[in-house]
Amino acid sequence: MSRPARHDRRRRGTEPVRLHPKPDQAFLGMPAFPDAARVALGDQQLRANLRHATHTIRAKRLNAVGEMPDWQDLRMAAAGIKDETLAHLDDYLVQFEQAATAAGATVHWAVDAEEACRIGVEIAQRHRARDVIKVKSMATQEIGLNEALEAHGIHAWETDLAELIVQLGGDTPSHFLVPAIHRNRDEIRDIFTERMGQVGRAAPDDLTSEPRRLAEAARLHLREKFLSTTVAFSGANFAIAETGTLVVVESEGNGRMCLTLPDVLVSVVGIEKLLPSFADLEVFLQVLPRSSTAERMNPYTTMWTGVSPGDGPQEVHVILIDNGRTRALADEVGRQALRCIRCSACLNVCPVYERVGGHAYGSVYPGPIGAILNPLLHGVTDEHDAQLPFASSLCGACYEACPVAIDIPSVLIDQRAAAVREKAHHRVPTAESVAMKAAAWTFGDAKRLARAQKTASLGRGVARHVGWLPGMLGGWTSSRDLPEVPRQSFRAWWSQREDTATVKALEE
Amino acid sequence: MRVSLFITCLADTLFPDVGKATITVLERLGCDVDFPVAQTCCGQMHLNTGYPELAGGLVRSFAETFAGSEAVVLPSGSCAAMLRHHADRVAEGIELPPVYELSEFLIDVLGVTDVGARFPHTVTYHPTCHSLRLLGVGERPYRLLREVEGLELRELPGADECCGFGGTFAVKNAETSSAMGQDKVAAAVGTGAEILCASDSSCLMHLAGVAGREHAPLRTMHLAEILASTG
Numbered sequence: 243m244s245r246p247a248r249h250d251r252r253r254r255g256t257e258p259v260r261l262h263p264k265p266d267q268a269f270l271g272m273p274a275f276p277d278a279a280r281v282a283l284g285d286q287q288l289r290a291n292l293r294h295a296t297h298t299i300r301a302k303r304l305n306a307v308g309e310m311p312d313w314q315d316l317r318m319a320a321a322g323i324k325d326e327t328l329a330h331l332d333d334y335l336v337q338f339e340q341a342a343t344a345a346g347a348t349v350h351w352a353v354d355a356e357e358a359c360r361i362g363v364e365i366a367q368r369h370r371a372r373d374v375i376k377v378k379s380m381a382t383q384e385i386g387l388n389e390a391l392e393a394h395g396i397h398a399w400e401t402d403l404a405e406l407i408v409q410l411g412g413d414t415p416s417h418f419l420v421p422a423i424h425r426n427r428d429e430i431r432d433i434f435t436e437r438m439g440q441v442g443r444a445a446p447d448d449l450t451s452e453p454r455r456l457a458e459a460a461r462l463h464l465r466e467k468f469l470s471t472t473v474a475f476s477g478a479n480f481a482i483a484e485t486g487t488l489v490v491v492e493s494e495g496n497g498r499m500c501l502t503l504p505d506v507l508v509s510v511v512g513i514e515k516l517l518p519s520f521a522d523l524e525v526f527l528q529v530l531p532r533s534s535t536a537e538r539m540n541p542y543t544t545m546w547t548g549v550s551p552g553d554g555p556q557e558v559h560v561i562l563i564d565n566g567r568t569r570a571l572a573d574e575v576g577r578q579a580l581r582c583i584r585c586s587a588c589l590n591v592c593p594v595y596e597r598v599g600g601h602a603y604g605s606v607y608p609g610p611i612g613a614i615l616n617p618l619l620h621g622v623t624d625e626h627d628a629q630l631p632f633a634s635s636l637c638g639a640c641y642e643a644c645p646v647a648i649d650i651p652s653v654l655i656d657q658r659a660a661a662v663r664e665k666a667h668h669r670v671p672t673a674e675s676v677a678m679k680a681a682a683w684t685f686g687d688a689k690r691l692a693r694a695q696k697t698a699s700l701g702r703g704v705a706r707h708v709g710w711l712p713g714m715l716g717g718w719t720s721s722r723d724l725p726e727v728p729r730q731s732f733r734a735w736w737s738q739r740e741d742t743a744t745v746k747a748l749e750e
Numbered sequence: 751m752r753v754s755l756f757i758t759c760l761a762d763t764l765f766p767d768v769g770k771a772t773i774t775v776l777e778r779l780g781c782d783v784d785f786p787v788a789q790t791c792c793g794q795m796h797l798n799t800g801y802p803e804l805a806g807g808l809v810r811s812f813a814e815t816f817a818g819s820e821a822v823v824l825p826s827g828s829c830a831a832m833l834r835h836h837a838d839r840v841a842e843g844i845e846l847p848p849v850y851e852l853s854e855f856l857i858d859v860l861g862v863t864d865v866g867a868r869f870p871h872t873v874t875y876h877p878t879c880h881s882l883r884l885l886g887v888g889e890r891p892y893r894l895l896r897e898v899e900g901l902e903l904r905e906l907p908g909a910d911e912c913c914g915f916g917g918t919f920a921v922k923n924a925e926t927s928s929a930m931g932q933d934k935v936a937a938a939v940g941t942g943a944e945i946l947c948a949s950d951s952s953c954l955m956h957l958a959g960v961a962g963r964e965h966a967p968l969r970t971m972h973l974a975e976i977l978a979s980t981g
Contacts (some may be wrong), residue, residue, distance in 0.1 A: 280925050289929075593912045597929045633923060635916025635930070636798060637879035655836075658800035674918075678796060682804040685759065685790040686811065695763050717921030721928035722959030725764050732757050732766035736785050 274629040278602035279594075288424050288599055295423045296589075296596045302536035303587060303643070310532070319525045321647040324581035327483075327516050328571060334483040334516045335562065341486030345548025347558040352385075358510060358563045359390035362475065365508050365559055366396050371473040377490060377497040378402030379477025380418060380584055381510040381563060383606045387475060398475065399441075399467050401496040403460050410437040416600025416608060418586035419534050424599050427451040438463050464496060474504040474555070478511045479583065480526060481560075484519040487547040488560065491530060491540050498544045507546075507555035513567050514580040526583065529645035534585040566619030575656040576618040581646040582611050588640035588650060594633060603630065610640035614653040622661040631657035688733070695731040751860070753781045754819040754847075756812075758826045758951065759791040761972075765951045771978035772825045772852060775865055778978075779856070788815045794832035797840055799918045806840035809833070819847040823855045825974045827881025828950050830854075835884055851881060852974055853890040853949060863893045869979045870900030873971075874943035876934065876957070878950045879912050891949055891973055898976060904941040908933075915956035931960035939966050949973045 273281075282288060307313050327334055339349045352358035366374055374391065376382065376398055388398040388409075400409045407422040408415050411433045415421030422430070431451040438445040438459065443466045445459040476497070480489040488509055490497050501507060517523065531540040549558050571577050589595045589609035600608030604626055607615045613630040622628040631654045640650040665672060684694050718724060730738075753776055757769040776783050793808035812833065816822050824830055830851040837844050856862050875895060881887045895903050914920070914930025921927075935957055938946040946961075946968050948954050958970040 276923050276925075279923060283925050283929055593914065593930050594923075594926055597926050631800075632919065633926075635879070635912050635914055635919045635927065637912035637916070638883035639879075639910075639912070642883060655798060655800075655802075658798070659802050660800075662800035674799070675801075678799060678801045678804060682796060682801070682807060685793075685808055688788045688790055691759070691762075691790050698763065717924035718959065720924055721963060722931070722956065723962035724959060725955055727764060728766055730766060732762040732769040733785075733787060735766055735770065737787070 273604070274626050275602055275604070275633045276629060278604060279598040279633070282598040282602045287426070289597060291424055291426050292596055292599050295420065296591075299420075299536060299590045303533060303590065306532040306536040306538065310528075316525060316529055317645055317647050320529050320583075320645055321578075321581055323517060323522050323525060324514075324646055325578075327518055328514065328577060328580055331513065331516065331571065334518055335513060337483040338481055338486055338516060339562075341482075341484065342488075342548055342560055343486070345486050347486065347548040347560050350559060350561045352561050352563045352565070354565050355385035355563075358385045358561050358565065359387055361559075361561050362387055362508055362510065363390055363394050363396070365506065366391060366473050367394065369473050369506055371396055371471075371506075373397045373399060373467070373471050374473045374475055375399050375401050375467050375471045375500050375504065376405075376474065377476035377500045378405050378421075378492070379475070379510065380606060381477040381512050382475055383415065384512075385510065385563065385565060387510065397441075399471070401464050401467065401500055402492075403457065403494060403496070406460055406464070407433060410434065410441070414601065415606070417589055418584045418607075418609075420586075424601070427453065427456065430456055434459050434463075442466055464499075468496075468499045468503055472504050473506045473508070474500040476501060476507065476509045478509050478515055479530070480517050480523065481511050481515045482518075482520050482523070483516050485547055487520065487545050489523065490542075490544045491527070492542045492544075493535060493537075493540055495542050498542050501544050501546065502554045504555055506557045506559075508559040508561065510561045510563060513562050513564055514571075514582075530583055530585055533583075533587040533643070533645040569621070570615070570618035573618055576614065576653050578648050579611065579614050579618050579650075579653060581648055582615065583646060584611075585645055587643040587645060588648075591639040591643045592634075593637060593639065594635065603633065605630075610634060610650045610654075611648070614648075614650055614657055617657045617660065618653075622657065622664045628661040628664065631655075631661055692731070692733055695734070698727045699729060699731065751781050752820050753783050753855075754816055754822045755783055755785050756789055756792075756816065756822050756824040756829070756849075757785070758824055758829045760955070761825060761951045764955065765972065768825050768951055768972045768974050771972065771974040772823070774978040775852075775856070775867075775974060776823065778866060779860055779862055781860075784819075786815045786819075792829040792832045793840060794829060794836070795917055797832065797836055798916075802840045805836075809837045809841040809844060812837075813841070813844055813846055816847050821855065821859060822847050822849045823852060824849065825852045825972060826950050826952070827851045827878050827885050827887060828952060831880040831884035851885055851887060851949065852977075853887055853894055854885070856894060856977075857890050864897040865894065865977045867897075867901075867977045867979055868899040868981060869976050870981070871945055872902045872904055872941075872943040873945045873947050873976065874904045874906040874938050874941040875909070875973075876906060876913060876938070876946060876948040876953065877909055878948050878953045881949055882910060887949075894973070894977060895947070898979075901976070902943075904943045906941060907937050913953045913957055915953045917952070920956055927956070928960060931956055932964070935961045935964065935966050935968065939968055944969060945976075946970050947973055947976055 350361045391398045404422040417423040428451045434445040443463045478488040479491045531537045595609040603612045605616045617627045636651045761768045793805035797805035833849045913934040914927040954970045961968045
């Protein structure tokens with residue numbers, strides 16, 4: 243099972259709500275979205291950091307996208323290539339395996355996180371590795387690889403600057419691209435000063451919070467790891483079926499160090515990462531950097547196809563993971579979520595993400611895409627996943643920003659229905675489902691609606707709320723005033739006006 | 751021209767003045783306005799909360815009530831978007847009469863931007879997400895407001911950002927919703943405008959609720975109310 247004993251580990255109410263779980267607990271133990279969001283909203287520093295970061299990158303992305311006259315065509319081309327791949331995924335996966343194997347890589351298949359981790363741990367153990375270095379990767383976080391390696395006494399060191407900050411801070415990432423988006427410079431200096439020395443080369447004594455100094459401290463700390471570690475783990479942004487090539491796109495070059503210096507390279511790749519041909523990269527290497535870092539081109543693109551004798555890692559493994567992806571693929575509306583290239587544009591424009599940050603989503607995949615991807619990958623049986631589709635105001639900014647045109651609002655609505663069906667299936671009558679049925683009954687007939695309006699109107703001053711807005715009173719009035727119910731509804735006014743008009747006409 | 755008014759359940763119950771103002775504007779421009787009394791709700795609340803079957807029933811009821819209407823006008827971008835983009839999702843093969851949000855109808859069908867209104871106040875406009883992104887009403891409301899005599903329009907910073915209402919999101923994630931509303935109200939207050947205007951009573955209800963709780967020096971008004979005014 244990919245997520246064992248989840249309910250047991252999430253003991254809401256029995257322990258204080260924490261937003262920064264220790265890495266060994268990963269995202270398990272996080273409260274469901276509404277509770278986690280409430281905690282995050284109370285953190286003024288977090289809100290200020292997030293607001294600053296998202297607004298900055300939002301403006302930059304608009305510029306980077308705005309200078310492309312064919313942006314909408316590129317976006318549709320990207321969506322089309324992904325859809326074509328997903329429609330024939332079985333064929334492309336086999337083609338990839340054959341091409342990669344022919345080039346000297348070893349391809350493994352993993353149905354879930356546990357199997358993927360077991361394969362990864364075995365490879366590291368075979369090489370008697372005590373330490374491994376890592377390229378920033380969502381897939382390895384999704385399967386909990388670092389925790390699995392740790393359980394076998396193997397330290398996994400993150401080499402992406404932001405991931406390093408997160409790891410040293412005993413934290414979890416809150417953003418795809420900027421995992422430490424919730425941290426400011428002073429917090430980062432403190433983390434480096436306190437922790438670097440415990441796990442490797444210490445930060446200089448006179449470290450300041452100047453970005454250049456922080457980057458230099460990280461560079462020296464990491465250099466030691468790059469030169470002393472022989473096994474590396476990565477993910478991949480793209481996997482090319484035609485050639486068996488893996489592609490990693492990054493900004494810092496730390497990834498390239500991991501991909502080229504060690505003897506052994508293990509890449510964990512979601513099966514949806516495939517593209518049919520090498521030429522398809524043309525589209526994605528345009529849409530990805532502009533959407534994520536707002537750059538015309540990312541500084542480092544590393545591609546490798548199996549093993550190159552005498553150059554780079556001489557033992558190359560690819561672990562292809564399902565871990566819920568075929569479940570998502572079977573969902574007619576939701577499968578478009580598998581187009582996602584993890585650019586994080588939807589996070590940066592989301593007004594909900596901007597207020598609460600990534601941790602509130604309780605998953606490796608936060609923000610709007612996380613709110614659909616998690617329920618699609620896991621189903622909505624868990625209260626945590628069932629709450630995520632509701633963590634949106636459906637404003638549609640995410641759809642507008644998505645470079646592969648995932649209609650996130652539509653999938654959210656569909657997953658909300660799935661969550662409601664799941665509860666009904668277990669015969670859990672909720673206050674909401676009762677209220678919704680009552681509202682539909684009231685709306686089912688105009689006379690019933692008129693009567694309900696009259697009742698609300700008579701109750702003015704006593705219970706100044708409208709019964710058919712479910713749960714309105716408590717949730718609404720904690721921070722907002724309610725409008726007063728008018729003496730007369732519109733329809734009552736209209737019928738009075740009509741009556742007057744009729745009388746007038748008769749008199750004439 | 752004969753026009754059918756779909757008032758929307760929220761305006762019907764809580765904001766009847768919005769309906770009256772819509773009629774005032776349409777009649778002033780020579781329309782013959784009809785209000786089919788069997789109407790109730792577009793089903794958006796049900797669809798967006800995860801009850802598509804219940805929404806389907808309401809959409810079918812809407813279709814029956816307005817069957818044969820030449821044009822249905824409604825003072826809500828959100829409900830117009832529901833009927834135009836989501837009706838088919840919950841009631842397959844449904845046939846609906848042409849549905850217009852008020853500003854679309856005035857400009858696209860009647861070809862009018864000056865509706866003969868006078869409103870000597872400072873106003874800032876919040877475009878609301880569904881009007882902006884699902885319907886794509888674009889500049890239409892601004893064009894109407896610019897023609898109002900005496901009205902001074904102030905630009906709203908971050909206009910395209912959500913106000914945080916989002917239907918049942920406002921109660922399911924009340925704290926997040928309010929935080930978004932507070933930022934929107936602060937932006938509106940920052941313009942120095944007396945009035946925050948929008949074309950959706952739902953968003954305005956939320957923003958008025960926030961502004962009221964914070965004693966913000968701001969009044970909310972629906973676009974129809976400003977266009978109806980001759981003060």
